[in-house]
Amino acid sequence: MTRIVYVNGEYLPETEAKVSIFDRGFLMADGVYEVTSVLDGKLVDFEGHAVRLERSLSELDMASPVTKDELLAIHRELVAKNGIEEGMVYLQITRGAPGDRDFVFPDPAVTPSTIVLFTQNKPGLADSPAAKTGMKVISVDDIRWGRRDIKTVQLLYPSMGKMMAKKAGCDDAWMVEDGFVTEGTSNNAYIVKGNTIITRQLSNDILHGITRAAVLRFAKEAQMQVEERLFTIDEAKEADEAFVTSATTFVMPVVEIDGAAIGTGKPGSVAARLREIYLEESRKAAI
Structure with a gap:
């Protein structure tokens, strides 16, 4: 089964997912991430991860492209679309792709943040040898x-x-x-x-x-x-x-x-x- 991922508002097959070469996550490591585990098809400690994500974004003066409720819905949709019972959901938000490389932060009103999520299927995660x-x-x-x-x-x-x-x-x-x-x-x-x-x-x-x-x-x-x-x-x-x-x-x-x-x-x-x-x-x- 082809994995379905989330990129900037769209659910796509991973083979069709693309991010700009000018994205600051790629050029400057200018981004934050979270990893939420999945057990029995459900999200573990989602609230804690969402709160920490908000703090990380705030500390870097970076805009979030989604609300917490929207983020939860995306996580659940990806878990369902990919049939994850045990595994994880990776989330990354970057400062976006301003169209060229520059050390100065782009204007968030002009350059929207980039958001990417994908799942990793890990059967037996809880029973690791x-x-x-x-x-x-x-x-x-x-x-x-x-x-x-x-x-x-x-x-x-x-x-x-x-x-x-x-x-x-x-x-x-x-x-x-x-x-x-x-x-x-x-x-x-x-x-x-x-x-x-x-x-x-x-x-x-x-x-x-x-x-x-x-x-x-x-x-x-x-x-x-x-x-x-x-x-x-x-x-x-x-x-x-x-x-x-x-x-x-x-x-x-x-x-x-x-x-x-x-x-x-x-x-x-x-x-x-x-x-x-x-x-x-x-x-x-x-x-």
Whole structure:
């Protein structure tokens, strides 16, 4: 089946979808994005993703071409048209195509934003084998720009981090700045020591993860201790457990950092329980 995508108000076969070569997302990485997971044919945490999208657009003084209600309708239509039971919907909004290349922002009254959405079918997303075995990560220097809280399409360095991890025979990289872990290449990072879950506090230094917010809320409701503070790679190596969260991995255990086993070297009970709670509650609340 040919995938149906959404481009600037039209539902099209992916083979017919086009964006201008002058689009600022292509030329300047001048755009933002969101990824919403789909479980049982329904959208997970859509409200959180929509609110964060609005914030990202506002921080970049970029106009949204659709309302939140319209965005929800587009998501649902794409899920239905493509028969997605488990997978994701990718959304990207850029500052548009002014007709030529220029560092100066185009007038939004003259140049409309570009909006693109497409689905990715991922059967078995919730039952990923990696959740049973855990991930191995390496540490890399965090040399990204200073506004990581804005979910922009500037993903070259995170991609390089993924490739550095792959070259080292690992699954991902945790980025380190001034001696402290910021986040993973596409996820928020956590360690567990005793009964306490530790993760970096929110700031411009990390993405304000939608899954992060939900998982921390569920953890507190389950009477788990949560401490939002800086931690180092050395502290992570001495932790009892480690894990990451994101919209597409949910809660994923980390069992090795820079070649050192975390805890027993196997997924721990805290990460397993949080994953179970998150999937259960997300399925209930999905729309």
